[in-house]
Structures are given as structure tokens and as C-alpha cells.
Amino acid sequence: MSIAATKNVVLSDESPILNVAMIGHAFMGRAHSNAYRQVNHFFDLPFRVVAKVVVGRALDRAGAAAAKLGFEEASISLEEVLARDDIDLVDVATPNDSHFAIAMAALKAGKHVLCEKPLAMTVAEAKLMAAEAKKRKAKVGLWHNYRSAPATKLAALMIARGDIGVVRQVRAVYLQDWLSDASVPASWRTDKKLCGSGAHGDLNAHLIDLTRALTGLEFLSVCGMQQTFTKERPTGKGKAKAEVTVDDAFCFLARFAGGAIGTFEATRVAPGRKNYNRIEISGTKGTIIWNLERMNELQFFSFADQRDAQGFRTIMCMDSVHPYAANWWPDGHTVGYEHTFVHHLADFVSSLKSGAAFAPNFHDGLKVQAVLEAAMQSVKSGTFVKVNV
Ligand SMILES: NC(=O)c1ccc[n+]([C@@H]2O[C@H](COP(=O)([O-])OP(=O)(O)OC[C@H]3O[C@@H](n4cnc5c(N)ncnc54)[C@H](O)[C@@H]3O)[C@@H](O)[C@H]2O)c1
Known part of the structure; x- marks a missing residue:
């Protein structure tokens, strides 16, 4: 035929x-x-x-x-x-x-x-x-x-329109476990000369950016502590070992402009936690929680709900009304980690023609870097250090 x-x-x-x-x-x-x-x-x-x-x-x-x-x-x-x-x-x-x-x-x-x-x-x-x-x-x-998941974009919109009121506290953790075992070889990620810091620059950088993106808050001062549990690791070449010159875990407290406060924790040695990137933001009227391991969902609590029906509820952010969702599949058909990069790129490419600002840009990167660096200085001084940029 x-x-x-x-x-x-x-x-x-x-x-x-x-x-x-x-x-x-x-x-x-x-x-x-x-x-x-x-x-x-x-x-x-x-x-x-x-x-x-x-x-x-x-x-x-x-x-x-x-x-x-x-x-x-x-x-x-x-x-x-x-x-x-x-x-x-x-x-x-x-x-x-x-x-x-x-x-x-x-x-x-x-x-x-x-x-x-x-x-x-x-x-x-x-x-x-x-x-x-x-x-x-x-x-x-x-x-x-991580700014460009449907759920995080929705969280930013909800916070901007006042759904949780004025933000008071941010609780952010990014937990992994791949360096728990001392036999895991050294790499550029364990060498300060090549990466600058360990879990801090790798994972806290994301939390700092996500906090700024979701809340619009600016960091005023920070106070941190860090630990390196495994001091040297195999190089992979015979019995040779390389010194670990970065943190395995790094926690810090933060004060924001306007009076909000925050706690941040990044680690690569939390057994069982694979890519547990979770942020909980509480305001005067409610709370929003996002966790990469349930990345298409938001947990939302609101005092505006009827008193006897109050409680955290789950918003599935894959409906056509949600950011990016309509570009993919019919309602409820989920997306994954790799889609966040597609969304990010789509926004960037659109901005090349529209002239709209794209965020995060290098100025945002500088702001993140300033928080990272102030927290590292605070480890040495043992006091709060101002974030200066
Ligand atoms: N956005 C995220 O979620 C995310 C996740 C992982 C890593 N990262 C970041 O991405 C960057 C790369 O990390 P990765 O996990 O892909 O590392 P990787 O080790 O898997 O890959 C690094 C690549 O860079 C190449 N390379 C190294 N030095 C080079 C040079 N001077 N010129 C050209 N190529 C060079 C290597 O050959 C390799 O192909 C890092 O800055 C890391 O912090 C971001």
C-alpha cells in the first residue's frame, strides 16, 4: 500500500x-x-x-x-x-x-x-x-x-500575595549522606582549593538562594559552625590519601532585614538522607513547607481556615493553574528533578527577547556568596558576622 x-x-x-x-x-x-x-x-x-x-x-x-x-x-x-x-x-x-x-x-x-x-x-x-x-x-x-519547580514558584507567589502573612522564621536543611563512609574517595568537592567549601558552598548556597527567592528577605548577619568528620580520604591511586580541607557539615543562624530569623543546615553525612532539601517558612498567618523529595507538593497551614478544620494540607502543584505545569501534561501528571533545569532555561531564553529581568543573575550570586563567606568568617570569630554587599 x-x-x-x-x-x-x-x-x-x-x-x-x-x-x-x-x-x-x-x-x-x-x-x-x-x-x-x-x-x-x-x-x-x-x-x-x-x-x-x-x-x-x-x-x-x-x-x-x-x-x-x-x-x-x-x-x-x-x-x-x-x-x-x-x-x-x-x-x-x-x-x-x-x-x-x-x-x-x-x-x-x-x-x-x-x-x-x-x-x-x-x-x-x-x-x-x-x-x-x-x-x-x-x-x-x-x-x-530549585527556584524553578512548580511548587517553589507557587510558594513564592503565595508568600508574595500574603498567604502566610509577614515572614518570621525560615528553617532550611539540605541533607545528603554520600560522604558518610570514610572510604568514599576524595574529589574536587573535598578540596578547598577547587570548591571553596564543602556542604556549605554546595548545599547551603541553594538554601540561601531559595530563601531569597521565596521570601524576598535579605540576610543581615549570620553565625555558623562546621565540622569535618573524615579528615582524609583515599585518592583512588593505590594507598595514597588526600586531606579533606572542607566541611562535611555546616550549620548557621541568620538574622534578616525586617526582624525575621532563620536556621540553616547543610550536610553530606546524614545517613538515610539522599537529597533532602527542605524549607519551612512561617509567617504571622500560616506556614509553607517544600521538600525536594516530594517536589511537586507544598504543605500549607493557614489560620484563615475554619478553626475546627485547621491543619497542614497538601497542595499538589501539577494543575494547569500552577507555574510551568500546563507546559507539560494534563493535570496531576508529575514532573521531576530534570524539569527544573528546563523551566529555568525557558525563563532565561524568554528573557533574552522580552528584556525582562532574569533571576538569579550574578548580583544574586554575589548576595549568596556574601552570606556563605560571612558564615565562614563567623566560624572563626565565634560571633555573628554582618553580611556586607
Ligand atoms: N544546580 C545544581 O543543582 C547543581 C548540582 C550539582 C553540581 N552543581 C554545580 O555544578 C558545577 C559542576 O558540578 P558537577 O557535579 O557537574 O561536577 P562533575 O565533576 O560531575 O563535572 C565537572 C565537569 O567539568 C569538567 N572540567 C573540570 N575542570 C574543567 C575546566 N577547567 N575546563 C573545562 N572543563 C572542566 C570535568 O571534566 C567534568 O566534565 C559545580 O559548580 C557544582 O557546584 C550544581
């Missing part, structure tokens, strides 16, 4: 192209490249996003990553890639110690930049990055993807 073609349908997208160069191609490289592949399928955007080139440190590995992750090319020369006119957006998905050099070079080459968190190793670096971004027409963003 033959099927007669009545018309030639040309499946081409007329939208202008946004070519991406992604630097680094491991964990975050996989998460970001999934977003590049998915974003135009589910969001109507002013640009067609093209995964153009992966930049790595070894051509064979970068080439294999390009093939697997859906990029057209691979390179080991950032310089050559930045010199190309056809590259529009540079994605920094490398360890923390390289964010500054790569993002600054990309900005100076006139590219848009999406950078992984934490923005930099120090406040001094973050200040230069934020200042450089401000000078440029190009747009910048940070991959604090």
Missing part, C-alpha cells in the same frame, strides 16, 4: 537560533543538555536552542560526551570557541574554581552566560563578575534550579 503525499510539510522552525557552548560535561552537563534538548518541545520561545559545542579537557571524552548528550561538536579550546561569532550562550558547568575565569572570558567575548552555583570562590571574585555582567548587554543567569 502506498500513501500519497498531498503536500510537502516542511518541519522547520523559523525562530532565530541560540547556539550554546557548554563547558564541562559530567553531572551538570547531563542535566543542562537535557534542558537544551527539551526546552523548545515544551515551551514557546523566541529562539530555537541548539546544543552546538561541548568544551572539555580531553578531546576523546568531550567528543564522546557531545555524541551522547546531543551536541554537534566537541572542543578542548575555550579560547577558540569564545572567538566564534556563531556562539551565543556559554554555559559554565565546571567545578567552582573555574567559574570566574570562564564566565569572565565569556562576558568579555560578548556572550550570554549561564553559570553553575556557587557563582565564585570568594566575594571578591563574585563582585568582579557582577560588575562585568552589569557593564555588558549580554544576559547572565545562575543555575539555582
Whole structure:
């Protein structure tokens, strides 16, 4: 049987192209490249996003990553890639110690930049990055993807419209257990020279950003403590060991402008906790709770409910009225971790045309860095330290 073609349908997208160069191609490289592949399928955007080139440190590995992750090319020369006119957006998905050099070079080459968190190793670096971004027409963003879940976006909207009243307290924890065992090898994540800090910069950075995004509160001062339980780890090369130069666990107290207070805890040594990223925000009229491990739900308590029917209730945030949800599936069909990156990217790409502000930008990254650094200083001084930016 033959099927007669009545018309030639040309499946081409007329939208202008946004070519991406992604630097680094491991964990975050996989998460970001999934977003590049998915974003135009589910969001109507002013640009067609093209995964153009992966930049790595070894051509064979970068080439294999390009093939697997859906990029057209691979390179080991950032310089050559930045010199190309056809590259529009540079994605920094490398360890923390390289964010500054790569993002600054990309900005100076006139590219848009999406950078992984934490923005930099120090406040001094973050200040230069934020200042450089401000000078440029190009747009910048940070991959604090937890802002971009349907439930966290809804929480921000509910808090902004007063559903829990004036925020008084924030209780935020980010708990993992992958470093509980002393035989887990050292890596860039346990070396202060490469990452700046341990659970603190890795996980508290997300909590700080999420707090600012959900509540609009600014940190005034912080007081922290930290512990490194395993002082050295195998290098993976024979019996050699490497010193662990970062925290395994880091807790801090916070005071916010306006009188609210907060408690923050990040750890990689909490057995049984895999990726327990939970924030509880209490206000004068109610409380909202979000937990990544139940990421499409919000727990909500309100004094506005009838007294005899008061109690926490669960809002399933996958209805078409909820942020991002209608772009995916019919009501109640859930999304996952990887979708937060797609949402984040969709907002960023939209903002390139609309001119709307994208958050978090490098100034937000600087604010996060200032909280991280003040908390680290407070560990040394044993007192509250002002957050200065
Ligand atoms: N947003 C999130 O939820 C999230 C989650 C994990 C990691 N991160 C952040 O993402 C960044 C990368 O973390 P990861 O987990 O993907 O690390 P990873 O170790 O899995 O991957 C790092 C990649 O960078 C490459 N690389 C290292 N130095 C490089 C250099 N100078 N030039 C080019 N490539 C280089 C490595 O070869 C590797 O491909 C870190 O800043 C981390 O804090 C964010």
C-alpha cells in the first residue's frame, strides 16, 4: 500500500537560533543538555536552542560526551570557541574554581552566560563578575534550579500575595549522606582549593538562594559552625590519601532585614538522607513547607481556615493553574528533578527577547556568596558576622 503525499510539510522552525557552548560535561552537563534538548518541545520561545559545542579537557571524552548528550561538536579550546561569532550562550558547568575565569572570558567575548552555583570562590571574585555582567548587554543567569519547580514558584507567589502573612522564621536543611563512609574517595568537592567549601558552598548556597527567592528577605548577619568528620580520604591511586580541607557539615543562624530569623543546615553525612532539601517558612498567618523529595507538593497551614478544620494540607502543584505545569501534561501528571533545569532555561531564553529581568543573575550570586563567606568568617570569630554587599 502506498500513501500519497498531498503536500510537502516542511518541519522547520523559523525562530532565530541560540547556539550554546557548554563547558564541562559530567553531572551538570547531563542535566543542562537535557534542558537544551527539551526546552523548545515544551515551551514557546523566541529562539530555537541548539546544543552546538561541548568544551572539555580531553578531546576523546568531550567528543564522546557531545555524541551522547546531543551536541554537534566537541572542543578542548575555550579560547577558540569564545572567538566564534556563531556562539551565543556559554554555559559554565565546571567545578567552582573555574567559574570566574570562564564566565569572565565569556562576558568579555560578548556572550550570554549561564553559570553553575556557587557563582565564585570568594566575594571578591563574585563582585568582579557582577560588575562585568552589569557593564555588558549580554544576559547572565545562575543555575539555582530549585527556584524553578512548580511548587517553589507557587510558594513564592503565595508568600508574595500574603498567604502566610509577614515572614518570621525560615528553617532550611539540605541533607545528603554520600560522604558518610570514610572510604568514599576524595574529589574536587573535598578540596578547598577547587570548591571553596564543602556542604556549605554546595548545599547551603541553594538554601540561601531559595530563601531569597521565596521570601524576598535579605540576610543581615549570620553565625555558623562546621565540622569535618573524615579528615582524609583515599585518592583512588593505590594507598595514597588526600586531606579533606572542607566541611562535611555546616550549620548557621541568620538574622534578616525586617526582624525575621532563620536556621540553616547543610550536610553530606546524614545517613538515610539522599537529597533532602527542605524549607519551612512561617509567617504571622500560616506556614509553607517544600521538600525536594516530594517536589511537586507544598504543605500549607493557614489560620484563615475554619478553626475546627485547621491543619497542614497538601497542595499538589501539577494543575494547569500552577507555574510551568500546563507546559507539560494534563493535570496531576508529575514532573521531576530534570524539569527544573528546563523551566529555568525557558525563563532565561524568554528573557533574552522580552528584556525582562532574569533571576538569579550574578548580583544574586554575589548576595549568596556574601552570606556563605560571612558564615565562614563567623566560624572563626565565634560571633555573628554582618553580611556586607
Ligand atoms: N544546580 C545544581 O543543582 C547543581 C548540582 C550539582 C553540581 N552543581 C554545580 O555544578 C558545577 C559542576 O558540578 P558537577 O557535579 O557537574 O561536577 P562533575 O565533576 O560531575 O563535572 C565537572 C565537569 O567539568 C569538567 N572540567 C573540570 N575542570 C574543567 C575546566 N577547567 N575546563 C573545562 N572543563 C572542566 C570535568 O571534566 C567534568 O566534565 C559545580 O559548580 C557544582 O557546584 C550544581
